[in-house]
Amino acid sequence: MVTADPARPMRADARRNYERIVAVAKEAFTADGVDVPADDIAKRAGVGAGTLYRHFPTRDKLIEAVYRDEIDGLAQQAYDLLEELPPGEALETWLATHVVYVVEKHGLAMTLKASVDAGSEVFGWCQSRLRAASDTIVKAAQDEGVIRADVTGTDILRLGHGLGSAASKASGEDTKRLLAIVLDGLRVS
Amino acid sequence: MVTADPARPMRADARRNYERIVAVAKEAFTADGVDVPADDIAKRAGVGAGTLYRHFPTRDKLIEAVYRDEIDGLAQQAYDLLEELPPGEALETWLATHVVYVVEKHGLAMTLKASVDAGSEVFGWCQSRLRAASDTIVKAAQDEGVIRADVTGTDILRLGHGLGSAASKASGEDTKRLLAIVLDGLRVS
DNA sequence: GATGAAGCGGAGAGACTCTCCGCTTGAGGT
DNA sequence: ACCTCAAGCGGAGAGTCTCTCCGCTTCATC
Numbered sequence: 149m150v151t152a153d154p155a156r157p158m159r160a161d162a163r164r165n166y167e168r169i170v171a172v173a174k175e176a177f178t179a180d181g182v183d184v185p186a187d188d189i190a191k192r193a194g195v196g197a198g199t200l201y202r203h204f205p206t207r208d209k210l211i212e213a214v215y216r217d218e219i220d221g222l223a224q225q226a227y228d229l230l231e232e233l234p235p236g237e238a239l240e241t242w243l244a245t246h247v248v249y250v251v252e253k254h255g256l257a258m259t260l261k262a263s264v265d266a267g268s269e270v271f272g273w274c275q276s277r278l279r280a281a282s283d284t285i286v287k288a289a290q291d292e293g294v295i296r297a298d299v300t301g302t303d304i305l306r307l308g309h310g311l312g313s314a315a316s317k318a319s320g321e322d323t324k325r326l327l328a329i330v331l332d333g334l335r336v337s
Numbered sequence: 338m339v340t341a342d343p344a345r346p347m348r349a350d351a352r353r354n355y356e357r358i359v360a361v362a363k364e365a366f367t368a369d370g371v372d373v374p375a376d377d378i379a380k381r382a383g384v385g386a387g388t389l390y391r392h393f394p395t396r397d398k399l400i401e402a403v404y405r406d407e408i409d410g411l412a413q414q415a416y417d418l419l420e421e422l423p424p425g426e427a428l429e430t431w432l433a434t435h436v437v438y439v440v441e442k443h444g445l446a447m448t449l450k451a452s453v454d455a456g457s458e459v460f461g462w463c464q465s466r467l468r469a470a471s472d473t474i475v476k477a478a479q480d481e482g483v484i485r486a487d488v489t490g491t492d493i494l495r496l497g498h499g500l501g502s503a504a505s506k507a508s509g510e511d512t513k514r515l516l517a518i519v520l521d522g523l524r525v526s
Numbered sequence: 527g528a529t530g531a532a533g534c535g536g537a538g539a540g541a542c543t544c545t546c547c548g549c550t551t552g553a554g555g556t
Numbered sequence: 557a558c559c560t561c562a563a564g565c566g567g568a569g570a571g572t573c574t575c576t577c578c579g580c581t582t583c584a585t586c
Contacts, residue, residue, distance in 0.1 A: 159552060159563060185542060196566030201544055348532060348583060374573060385535030390575055 166203050169193045174214050177256060182211060212270050215260040219274040222249060223281035230285060236294035239285050240331050243308055247327060250312020278305060295334045355392050358382045363403050366445060371400060401459050404449040408463040411438060415470035425483035428474050429520050432497055436516060439501020467494060484523045 158166070172193040176184045186207050190200040204210040225245060229238035250257070261271070282301030289295045307330055315323035347355070361382040365373045375396050379389040393399040414434060418427035439446070450460070471490030478484045496519055504512035 161552065162564060165565085186544085187542070190566095197544075197568095198546085198566055199564075202564075205544085207543065350583070351533060354534085375575085376573070379535095386537095386575075387535055387577080388533075391533075394575085396574065 165195050165199055169200055169203060170213050170217050173210055174217065177214060182260065186210065211260055216270055216274060219278060223277045226281035226285045230288055235288035235292045239289045239295065242285055243304060244327060246308030247311045247315060250309060251316050293336065296336055299334060354384050354388055358384065358389055358392060359402050359406050362399055363406065366403060371449065375399065400449055405459055405463060408467060412466045412470035415474045419474060419477055424477035424481045428478045428484065431474055432493060433516055435497030436500045436504060439498060440505050482525065485525055488523060
């Protein structure tokens with residue numbers, strides 16, 4: 149998923165470090181904001197600054213990688229949920245996850261997105277990955293006949309985003325109710 | 338408009354410098370992005386770093402001030418246009434200005450907004466200032482009976498923003514056409 | 527003009543990003 | 557098992573950026 153060059157795969161320790169750094173960075177960004185120093189992240193990950201900067205030539209590349217990883221996790225969850233639950237429930241759970249994600253990471257996501265936007269290749273990648281996941285889960289639920297046939301994957305994405313934005317100014321109770329309303333609307337009547 | 342303390346007005350030189358810095362910063366941000374060093378801006382404005390940092394205790398405050406000024410200019414233009422032109426034309430011109438602004442400053446505005454968002458007091462101020470301006474110009478045009486009665490100031494803001502987003506991926510020609518379509522839709526039929 | 531307060535400039539402290547290079551370690555060959 | 561060497565590592569330090577401090581200058585007032 150994040151291999152650099154398929155011709156010669158990363159050495160085991162290099163890959164370990166790469167993943168370690170992304171994980172630590174994600175934690176650090178969430179806890180302390182995107183302004184946390186890169187050297188700090190290196191230290192917390194138990195690697196030298198050189199190692200960090202070899203994997204991520206600039207600070208922005210690191211931010212990009214975290215953003216990408218975050219989105220990738222959200223998309224992956226769609227596929228995982230499909231294996232664990234019946235499609236209808238999977239879709240409902242996924243939408244709820246999406247909303248929680250938007251609410252919890254709102255500020256972070258905005259800043260990450262702003263940092264990433266310039267070299268928007270990554271941004272495009274994220275968008276298509278999310279859409280593919282959303283399409284898949286929606287289609288599965290539709291094949292079972294549990295949700296309306298005229299809903300698209302993009303709709304779900306937008307609903308998740310919209311609900312999240314609305315919910316970030318509302319209480320947890322309200323959020324649940326809003327989500328319930330939308331879920332009800334999605335089901336075949 | 339940007340006075341700090343009405344009790345004791347700024348000294349003339351201080352105010353001059355304040356305005357100078359904001360103007361230079363706006364130019365610098367537009368030309369070179371928001372990452373341009375604060376010291377550079379001080380130099381270009383012909384003041385010492387100390388002066389800059391007294392007026393704007395942190396770099397973010399400077400960004401905030403520029404964002405605020407930018408929005409303020411857009412809002413002010415609504416009132417200015419109302420004095421120069423008949424209300425219908427004023428509204429049309431303003432909407433076009435808005436679109437151009439969104440297109441030209443898209444990247445910048447996003448980053449500014451992301452930087453500002455945390456201490457969102459400024460953000461709120463900007464929003465209400467824009468809405469007031471929009472409401473005023475819409476109401477004037479409606480009183481003349483030249484645009485639909487069911488349109489609100491917020492609608493115009495949204496249209497401006499939406500058109501701008503759509504237009505940033507389209508050609509100048511397309512933008513003009515899109516704008517013409519919307520303007521046509523706004524007129525009483 | 528004289529005087530005090532408000533404001534100015536820029537050297538420099540501290541922090542951050544990124545580079546460089548000698549040392550270490552994993553992986554393939556024998 | 558051991559050898560070899562490219563791949564990878566760490567961290568000192570160069571260069572840059574933000575922000576502070578304080579002696580000097582300028583404005584406003586009398």
